[in-house]
Amino acid sequence: MRYAPSFRTIAVAVFTAYVAYVAAQLRTILNPAAAIADVDLSRTPTWDPLWPPGHRFSARVWLTGVRPTRRVEPSSDKGDLLLWSSQRDQLIFDTEASFALDLNLTSKNVPNQLWSRLAQDESLYAVFCLGATGSPTHCVDTSLVKHLDLTAPRPTRYLVAEWPLLGSLVPNERPEETATPATRKNTRIGYWTPRACASLVADWTRWPKDLTTPYIVRANLPIDGNRQGHYLPVVYADQLGLTKEKLIQINTTNHALPLRLEIGPMSMARWQFNAHMEESLRLMRDLGSSTKDIDDLRHMLTETDPTLLAVTMLVSMVHLLLDVLALRSDISFWANTKSTAGLAVRPLAIDLISQVIIAAYLAEQDASLLVLGPSVAGILVQAWKVQRAFRLRRNEDADTHTSALDSSATRTLALALVPLVLGYTLHSLVREKHASFYAWAVGSLASCVYALGFVMMTPQIFINYKLKSVAKLPWEYFIYKFANTFIDDLFAFIIRMPTMHRAAVFRDDLVFFIYMYQRWIYPVDSSRREDGLGDETESNATQSSKLKLQ
Template sequence: MGLANHLLGVAFAGYIAHVCHTFYTMAKIPLLEEGPEGALYAVKSSIPESILLDMDVYVSNRPGVRGRESIPWTAMARVATFENVTYDWRGNDGKDGSEEVKLSGDWIPDRFRSKNESLFAHVVLRKAGVKGHRKASNLLDHRVMDLSSFMIPQEERDGRHYLLDALVNRTYAEEVENSPAPVPRLSVPKKMEVGLIVETRPMDVRKLYQKGLGGFVDQKTRKLYLPIFMNTHATPRDEFEPVPAAGSPDALPEMTISFHKVGMSYWMLSESLLQGFEHMEDVMKVNEYDLDSFKMLLSGSSGPWRLLVVYGVSFLHILFEYLSLRSDFKFFKERTSFEGLSRGSIAMNMVMSLISCLYVLEQDESRIVLYFLVIRIVFSGWKLMKMSKSKDASLAELEEMQGITNDEVRCMKYLGLLLLPVVVAFCTYRLVNYKFRSWYSFLILSLAACSEVFGFVVMTPQVFLNYRLKSVEHLPWRALSYQACNTFIDDVFTLVIRMPEIHKFSVFRDDIVFIICCYQRWIYSGRRHQEEEEAKAAAPPPATDPARKKAE
């Protein structure tokens, strides 16, 4: 077992080293090295450093291609302009030059919505402070990207409807039953990012070709034409908002366009990762929800640091999850008596994990969370089997633990009755105000919400047992410490990535329970030390050996 753990640790460390090296290779800028041959292979950015620029953002129903000569001016409508931006890392005001424009009202003309066609975002980069913004000599670059997607709104998917209304209103029930299948509608993201890829240092053309960037190099002018930065992945696809048809009284969805300056390292890394994500979705059939959650990390406002932190924290999460399971397994495998451990807490945690699995499957959301939940369910079942086969040391201990078990059940009962009105009110509110696929869907979602509310009830018996025994020595503290590290890592995840809403509540619940157990360990260890000192002081002095005393 020890050799296997060492080999597994070496393999994990090797995997992390390989991933770090891969990230470094993808993000390494092909800079020109000093030397006598450097001038032969040097290329620089086509945009002079610190030059003032204007960037215009247009919407259109024509795709077009990259280039200054292929801009469909007559089929575009300008929606935003970022003026006097500089091609360096500082703006005119000494800041990083980031700006934001919020689009509202009729920012998408009716002529682009009359045929329910795709929308495209055109970004034009031009010199600042010159007349004739459409003149080719004043234009520096033009890039186009898909802005819209045809999506079924969240509330219309899978025949979702108000269950209570369908139960009491026959007309509404017939409308739901006879309603046609939902049709994908033209939808746009809530946020879009544009900007400049800033790199003013000379680069080696040979290394650019090795990285697959030779298409951006003009060999005649020895210039590097980096593209305009565009990102529509800041909004996941399931959160795109539908665009009403032309002439509809419904208001257009609002959209925010952010301007950022990004480095070449971040751009190369994000492009490589996006290609990998597309491969995972098309070939490996990875869940769309999980991939969109990671694509959201490729935000120009945070640069590569947010992405690297999340990836690093993910590796730590896997490591601590493995260490927690291994320590917990070792603890239960070596023990023959489980006095002081709550069977009720383990069983109820197993049931709650099962409900969470059904919730994730019903929502068709993160598969990553589902895998960890399944592992926990299997492991909890093994622990319950192990505890059911154990035998207590004596009848007195059995009677004492039986009394504690009765108090444990009573404690759970009173707490459950106390929280029952809250749960009923919450479920009633969801039934009245939310749409569901079926009554089964409502039951699963309600059970998932209730399981997190009753999470405190489930974890209370262990806290109560610790209080009755005035000790926490019976707990697997090493495994609990690893689980606590994972919980704090989950806290970070709730702030930076998407995860099922119900799962977020369990994260903060576990934080509170672990803090209570740590407090119990602190007060009970101090009390135990004091009792040992008092017992030592009250103990009679050791009897003196008469033969030894006579010899003296």
């Protein structure tokens, strides 16, 4: 018989190939010198480093309103301001020496023609000019103003403050300070970057002049015009870590702006990684990604420990594989199942409503697409499961043992939860501020789902307990999801998301531990009836009669 590989085998093979490809690409990015490891440099023309380790150099930092041409140093005659100048050969080019200087820019120490550019929503540039005896001056610039398309927060208020009955219960309202712009429309706002960095790539590799040298290296090597066989150090203006919370909004009230100048070494691996990430973020922006999504990625890339980030990259790929396998297993289970005996159906519909509420809340909170996208995809799958499960239930005897247990558990759950939900939503309406009634409804319901969502799984737990069986559950799907909950725990510390959504990630762990415990104490018995309801000789009618007598 010809062997036909299963979907799981194909998925694991594709995943393994993808991980190997990513690892090879990452190795090339972090260690481009590996690409020339087999090149005989004695027989190949090369570019050699002009500055050896420990070479001394000087630096000048200018403030200018016009982005300069490469290697053209600004001048005070053109209205540019010299922010700082080192002593002759004061700085050292090696893997450790660094320099930092904190400045405070005001209208008194910055020429009016430069300071006024900030009020006119124009940019300023910091230009680092590095030079040494016997080599030309090398200049690199970085913009000190970032323009972001942002949406101002909506003002919030007590919605029932003027109501006759509930208004008396509202706390005393305080004046609310709203950020500019005061409208909800997207507005382009200028932000000051309080850090200007010139990082010298501490690398002294001899690079071949042919195509064996990686393109990103060849494109960025500053070749000495006087000595064609040599290159100056690569100077990188590092702005990858400038997330929005580190920026300062520019407006007419800014009388002083801080600026930290930094000159120091950067490893070849770090430079390559940052350059590739900046290019990826630029591509995402061109494809329409929001400023917030890009900012969340900047935060994750720069505020996470490199080891943890590497683990996260690997784990995210495993997470994707498990999600694909879980989705396929879940769809296959519900597509092939012929009976809902032993399965709680009504909580599926409740879970669908909960997922819609969560997606609406995430959209209301302007959550990242990294969080909102999977939530929307889950709604589509859950909707299909609900219609499939209820269609099967309609075709079965409505008085089965499982259906009665499902109804009993769901009814008890509703009696316990509905008063809590109504009480909390009313308390939130009266005692908390909201932007609108829609924001109140979505926020309050989402809070209830996050806090009490795990109890939606208790009807299935109750059915398992009564039947003393877990034979009908889709255990392959549960195992995949069980593994993914722990991966979500890791993501909860790395990806920025609403606090309630982060807490819900850890809540799911409890549910799966209960399921695994029930699987341990109620062994899966394949010899049980198709409906999984205990003694094979006992009819559905007899079981239903017993249930009614109870």
